[in-house]
Amino acid sequence: MRIGLAGAGRIGARHAETLRALPSVESFVVADPDADRAHRIAEEYGGRVADSVDALFDAGLDGLVVAAATDAHAELVIRAARAGLPTFCEKPLAPDSVGTLQVVQAVRGTGTPVHVGFQRRFDVGHVALRDAIAAGRLGRLHTVRSCTLDPAPPPAAYVRVSGGIFRDCAVHDIDAVRFVTGRQVVEVTASGANKGEDYFAESGDVDTCAALLTLDDGTLAIISETRYNGAGYDVRFEALGSKDSLAAGFGEQTPLTPVDGGSAAGTLGALPCQGFLERFGPAYEAEIAAFVRVAAGQADSPCPPEEALEGFYVAEACDRSRRERRTVTIEEVRQ
Numbered sequence: 001m002r003i004g005l006a007g008a009g010r011i012g013a014r015h016a017e018t019l020r021a022l023p024s025v026e027s028f029v030v031a032d033p034d035a036d037r038a039h040r041i042a043e044e045y046g047g048r049v050a051d052s053v054d055a056l057f058d059a060g061l062d063g064l065v066v067a068a069a070t071d072a073h074a075e076l077v078i079r080a081a082r083a084g085l086p087t088f089c090e091k092p093l094a095p096d097s098v099g100t101l102q103v104v105q106a107v108r109g110t111g112t113p114v115h116v117g118f119q120r121r122f123d124v125g126h127v128a129l130r131d132a133i134a135a136g137r138l139g140r141l142h143t144v145r146s147c148t149l150d151p152a153p154p155p156a157a158y159v160r161v162s163g164g165i166f167r168d169c170a171v172h173d174i175d176a177v178r179f180v181t182g183r184q185v186v187e188v189t190a191s192g193a194n195k196g197e198d199y200f201a202e203s204g205d206v207d208t209c210a211a212l213l214t215l216d217d218g219t220l221a222i223i224s225e226t227r228y229n230g231a232g233y234d235v236r237f238e239a240l241g242s243k244d245s246l247a248a249g250f251g252e253q254t255p256l257t258p259v260d261g262g263s264a265a266g267t268l269g270a271l272p273c274q275g276f277l278e279r280f281g282p283a284y285e286a287e288i289a290a291f292v293r294v295a296a297g298q299a300d301s302p303c304p305p306e307e308a309l310e311g312f313y314v315a316e317a318c319d320r321s322r323r324e325r326r327t328v329t330i331e332e333v334r335q
Contacts, residue, residue, distance in 0.1 A: 001025050001026060001062040002025075002028065002029065002059065002062050003025055003028045003029075003061065003063045003064070003295070004028070004031070004050075004057075004085075005019070005030040005047070005064075006030075006032075006056060006064065006066045006076055007068035007069070008031075008034065008040070008067075009032075009037070010277070011090060011277075011284075012041065012065075012067035013041050013044075015065050015067055015284070016028060016044075016047060018284065018289070019065070019292075020045045020046055025292060027047065029049070029050050030050065030056075031049070031051070031052065031053055031056040032068075053076070057079065061085055062085075063086045063088070063291065063294075064076070064087045064088070065087075065088045065291070066087060066088065066090060070095060071095065073093055073094060074099055074100075076089070077089050077093060077107065077305075078103060078106045078107065081106060081112040082110055082112075083112075084110065084112050085112065086115075086294055087115070088116075088117060089114065089116055091116055091118060091171065092163075092308065092312065093116060093305055093308050095161075095167075096163065097309065097312045097313055098335060100305070104306055108305075113300065113301045114305050115287075115291045115294055115303055115304070116303045116305060116307065116308040117287060118179070118307075118311075119283040119284050120172060120176045120179070120235075120237075120283065121179050121283075121302060121303055122287045123280060123282075124283075126179065126180055126248050128246075128248065129237060129246055129247075130179060132244075133181060133182070133239060137241075137246075138240070139241045140241055140242040141217075141219050141241045142220065142241060142242065143219065143220050143238075143239075144177060144180065144181060144237070144240065145222045145223075145224075145236075146173040146176050146177055146223050146224075146238075147173065147223065147234060147235065148172055148173055148224075148235050149225070149226050149233070149255075150227050150228070150233060151230060151232050151272075151274060152227070152228070153196060153197060153207060156203075159205055160199075160203045162205070164203075164206075165192070165205055165206055165209050165225055165227070166190070166211075166225075166316070166318040167319065169227075170211065170223055170225045171314075171315045173223040174213070174311045175303075177213060178310065180237060181215060181219060181221070181239075184216045185213045185216075185330055187213075187317075187327055187328065187329045188211050188212065188214070188317045188327070188328055188330075189211065189212045189321055189327045190210065190211035190212075190318040190319070190322040191209065191321075192206030192208060192209035192210075192322045193206055193207070193209070194207055207226065207227040207228060208226040208227070209224075209225050209318075209322065210222065210225070211318045213314065229255070232253075232274060233255070233273040233276065234249075234254065234255050234256070234273075235249050235276075235279055236250060236254070237249060253272050253273050253279075254272070255272035255273075287302075313333050314330060317329070317332065317333045
């Protein structure tokens with residue numbers, strides 16, 4: 001198979017490394033507005049360079065991986081779908097739910113498979129929790145908790161175009177809640193705070209937030225995000241039931257230190273993860289391997305555009321709840 005790679009930044013380079021290692025991928029072709037960056041990726045991982053997006057689409061591809069800038073995602077995915085080219089796209093498909101819905105509708109009419117990159121669906125801990133809940137091991141599920149705690153904030157230029165912490169960051173926890181529980185979110189109550197750099201507030205954003213999500217079976221989900229977790233990158237998921245409680249993301253690298261004499265989950269010698277590529281390296285590899293199977297016609301998309309749209313609706317409901325200081329139902333934001 002020959003796979004196209006649109007985007008040669010940090011995540012694009014990670015995907016190029018994975019593509020090189022997959023036996024079913026004979027070659028990959030990379031395109032990026034920064035030609036030097038594209039050539040570096042191609043040289044390091046054995047690909048070749050297309051000097052434009054048009055050249056990339058004319059390269060005889062069997063599938064396309066979109067790791068370009070966010071504002072290019074929608075156009076690339078729609079173009080690929082109309083060309084009958086199976087596509088993997090890093091989230092988001094578009095900057096907001098209106099644009100995401102447009103992509104969903106355009107793709108649906110083509111029948112071309114699209115896989116949206118929510119890598120936690122391939123994290124072994126999250127998958128194990130989903131399987132345990134589905135098997136009834138926890139009994140009646142009453143509470144789940146998911147957090148994404150970044151060690152340092154992104155730059156101001158990124159925050160201004162990110163869509164806000166709920167769309168940019170919390171959407172991963174939202175998708176994880178939906179994936180692990182297998183349930184839909186019906187309403188949210190959210191809040192946020194600014195204690196860090198002024199540019200968050202200047203962009204209408206917050207640097208720390210939390211939300212209570214009510215699921216359609218009455219289960220309560222609590223999500224928490226911050227841009228200032230000095231102890232290190234921390235992503236965990238807890239599932240609490242009437243029979244048992246399980247958690248994903250606890251280990252030697254978990255940046256938590258007990259102060260009451262108990263054994264620490266982390267900080268016992270291993271340095272905490274400093275970012276998402278380190279924390280979710282195997283999951284990124286697994287999702288690209290899964291996409292290659294989709295492109296080969298061997299599997300259905302494990303995260304189609306409709307799933308990304310549902311997660312975005314919840315993220316936008318959270319943002320509205322924070323701004324308007326009230327509970328918001330998902331139906332209020334659904335298009």
